[in-house]
Amino acid sequence: MAAAPVLGRVLSAMVTPMRADGSVDLDAAQRVATHLVDAGHDGLVISGTTGESPTTSADEKDELLRAVIEAVGDRAVIIAGAGSNDTAKSIESVRLAQKAGADAVLAVTPYYNKPPQAGLVAHFTALADASDLPVMVYDIPGRSGIAIARETYLRIAEHERIAAVKDARGDLWFASEMMQATGLDWYSGDDAMNLAHFVNGAVGFVGVTSQVAPTAYREMADAVLESRWEDARAVHRRLTPIVNAVMNVTQGAIMAKAGLLAQGLIESAAVRLPLVEADDAQAALVREALSAVG
Numbered sequence: 703m704a705a706a707p708v709l710g711r712v713l714s715a716m717v718t719p720m721r722a723d724g725s726v727d728l729d730a731a732q733r734v735a736t737h738l739v740d741a742g743h744d745g746l747v748i749s750g751t752t753g754e755s756p757t758t759s760a761d762e763k764d765e766l767l768r769a770v771i772e773a774v775g776d777r778a779v780i781i782a783g784a785g786s787n788d789t790a791k792s793i794e795s796v797r798l799a800q801k802a803g804a805d806a807v808l809a810v811t812p813y814y815n816k817p818p819q820a821g822l823v824a825h826f827t828a829l830a831d832a833s834d835l836p837v838m839v840y841d842i843p844g845r846s847g848i849a850i851a852r853e854t855y856l857r858i859a860e861h862e863r864i865a866a867v868k869d870a871r872g873d874l875w876f877a878s879e880m881m882q883a884t885g886l887d888w889y890s891g892d893d894a895m896n897l898a899h900f901v902n903g904a905v906g907f908v909g910v911t912s913q914v915a916p917t918a919y920r921e922m923a924d925a926v927l928e929s930r931w932e933d934a935r936a937v938h939r940r941l942t943p944i945v946n947a948v949m950n951v952t953q954g955a956i957m958a959k960a961g962l963l964a965q966g967l968i969e970s971a972a973v974r975l976p977l978v979e980a981d982d983a984q985a986a987l988v989r990e991a992l993s994a995v996g
Contacts, residue, residue: 710744742920745779
């Protein structure tokens, strides 16, 4: 595998801890961030979808980003979620992220309004032009309603600050083609496919489940780096119960918070509407899965 990528290999899209009244808990955010970095994380994505970016304000995002940077910014890559379906707002988010001290930004494909591919090129280019920060493009057609086309990837890859892709489209062959054609650093954005993406040539992953099982995910990444494939497969299979619990029952942020609460890292599993907190059965499922992983 190539030398360590600038943005790291083992990253989590971190939840935004909230108190029972729904306010952002900055102390808990720093505690979670420190725990993940201590467990071997190279980086964290703050205010991505798992961080409930659609329902947190610009001020809350800024305070959260600054709190995490204060806690672990000297030891990990901090990537700020800055994308939306409004290019002007996304540009402002990119600029605020740079001002706060982020190392890079995550730019999701604009959702709901389904722009043409020319609009995607213009959108990602505008965000990359808005600061000096590297951009990780987030391709997730299941949420955005539109996939990034081959020609679009080829065009945006020419930009010096578009550096990486978080891939949640579930097409390994397409990923192979685009890695070869663009030279961008490729990251798995689908917990169930992390090992498959590694085998396919990805440099790392941005996970959700990884924040409740950070040590195991670090073990898997290290096994891949050292070509210990049987060990990597063993960890991958050991993680099956917790991936199913976190990613395949309801929204990942809900279940990740249930897991972090069970581990004593946050004091409340509160989420903001339209998300709802894990019910008793869902919380029990996460606890059982965590026990199975060990």
